[in-house]
Amino acid sequence: xxxxxxxxxxxxxxxxxxxxxxxxxxxxxxxxxxxxxxxxxxxxxxxxxxxxxxxxxxxxxxxxxxxxxxxxxxxxxxxxxxxxxxxxxxxxxxxxxxxxxxxxxxxxxxxxxxxxxxxxxxxxxxxxxxxxxxxxxxxxxxxxxxxxxxxxxxxxxxxxxxxxxxxxxxxxxxxxxxxxxxxxxxxxxxxxxxxxxxxxxxxxxxxxxxxxxxxxxxxxxxxxxxxxxxxxxxxxxxxxxxxxxxxxxxxxxxxxxxxxxxxxxxxxxxxxxxxxxxxxxxxxxxxxxxxxxxxxxxxxxxxxxxxxxxxxxxxxxxxxxxxxxxxxxxxxxxxxxxxxxxxxxxxxxxxxxxxxxxxxxxxxxxxxxxxxxxxxxxxxxxxxxxxx
Numbered sequence: 001x002x003x004x005x006x007x008x009x010x011x012x013x014x015x016x017x018x019x020x021x022x023x024x025x026x027x028x029x030x031x032x033x034x035x036x037x038x039x040x041x042x043x044x045x046x047x048x049x050x051x052x053x054x055x056x057x058x059x060x061x062x063x064x065x066x067x068x069x070x071x072x073x074x075x076x077x078x079x080x081x082x083x084x085x086x087x088x089x090x091x092x093x094x095x096x097x098x099x100x101x102x103x104x105x106x107x108x109x110x111x112x113x114x115x116x117x118x119x120x121x122x123x124x125x126x127x128x129x130x131x132x133x134x135x136x137x138x139x140x141x142x143x144x145x146x147x148x149x150x151x152x153x154x155x156x157x158x159x160x161x162x163x164x165x166x167x168x169x170x171x172x173x174x175x176x177x178x179x180x181x182x183x184x185x186x187x188x189x190x191x192x193x194x195x196x197x198x199x200x201x202x203x204x205x206x207x208x209x210x211x212x213x214x215x216x217x218x219x220x221x222x223x224x225x226x227x228x229x230x231x232x233x234x235x236x237x238x239x240x241x242x243x244x245x246x247x248x249x250x251x252x253x254x255x256x257x258x259x260x261x262x263x264x265x266x267x268x269x270x271x272x273x274x275x276x277x278x279x280x281x282x283x284x285x286x287x288x289x290x291x292x293x294x295x296x297x298x299x300x301x302x303x304x305x306x307x308x309x310x311x312x313x314x315x316x317x318x319x320x321x322x323x324x325x326x327x328x329x330x331x332x333x334x335x336x337x338x339x340x341x342x343x344x345x346x347x348x349x350x351x352x353x354x355x356x357x358x359x360x361x362x363x364x365x366x367x368x369x370x371x372x373x374x375x376x377x378x379x380x381x382x383x384x385x386x387x388x
Contacts, residue, residue, distance in 0.1 A: 004266035046283035173213035
């Protein structure tokens with residue numbers, strides 16, 4: 001048996017060398033040195049700037065919806081889902097998607113799970129039951145649906161890494177019989193208060209969840225969703241526009257290695273600094289994205305006012321395109337509750353103004369793309385091979 005401040009490895013019946021994490025907070029206590037203090041200060045400034053920018057968004061719910069989609073896609077990509085943002089948007093708009101439907105359903109389920117969790121934490125605390133409910137939504141009728149969605153694992157699972165054509169077990173989480181107590185302890189820590197800053201606490205919580213690995217499948221996505229739920233529930237962010245999946249995808253190898261340094265060496269401080277650096281980067285990127293979106297919305301609104309189509313309906317169509325930037329006439333008509341002919345005339349004018357372009361003119365019904373907006377939000381969603 002090997003032991004450190006994060007937990008211990010044990011050989012259990014059957015020969016597996018499994019890791020049993022110790023309860024949070026760490027003992028000996030977490031050390032906040034000058035470097036960590038500097039990172040916390042930068043992160044708090046970056047979050048405040050993001051909150052400030054999003055507070056002046058003309059319609060924040062339009063952009064929150066797209067950020068949730070983007071997070072859902074990137075988080076799913078980390079675990080190997082092969083889907084694109086355009087594919088997700090086409091699927092939602094009932095357009096034949098460029099990606100496999102089974103891949104897109106993984107992303108759509110994540111959107112449903114995250115939306116549900118965010119709605120719940122506005123009213124009540126994060127609980128074991130909420131995490132299970134979200135997991136059930138995540139795996140409903142997709143790959144992994146045979147692995148007891150919404151229930152803790154009943155068989156041992158493993159974390160593997162691919163080496164060419166081969167897979168190697170690099171970490172064995174706690175066995176099934178240990179999971180209920182470990183998750184009860186983790187949720188208790190989530191809902192208690194201590195002297196550690198919230199950004200450090202959620203760094204510890206995320207690492208602990210991924211170490212416990214309570215479900216047969218979907219642990220990575222659930223662990224990343226938990227970050228957002230915590231930040232919103234504790235009031236660290238006003239709107240759910242801060243997501244770490246982009247950062248963790250970009251530095252996935254280091255992400256894995258630093259998590260292992262917690263398990264092998266008890267190095268919570270190294271992990272927390274990596275995590276907080278991610279908060280800084282994604283906050284700054286989200287602020288930049290929000291600023292670009294505000295500028296685009298302002299420019300296009302002014303263009304509509306200066307045109308011959310200035311009307312409440314044309315402004316409503318612009319808002320709708322920010323929600324559904326890959327679309328078709330019938331879909332817009334249904335969403336806006338107006339006739340297809342009315343939308344067809346307006347869209348023609350939007351084409352003239354350069355707001356939309358025809359993305360597919362081969363089918364019986366044209367499809368349209370709000371390309372200037374898509375260019376802003378596609379960043380980080382490119383399909384890559386591999387995952388955790």
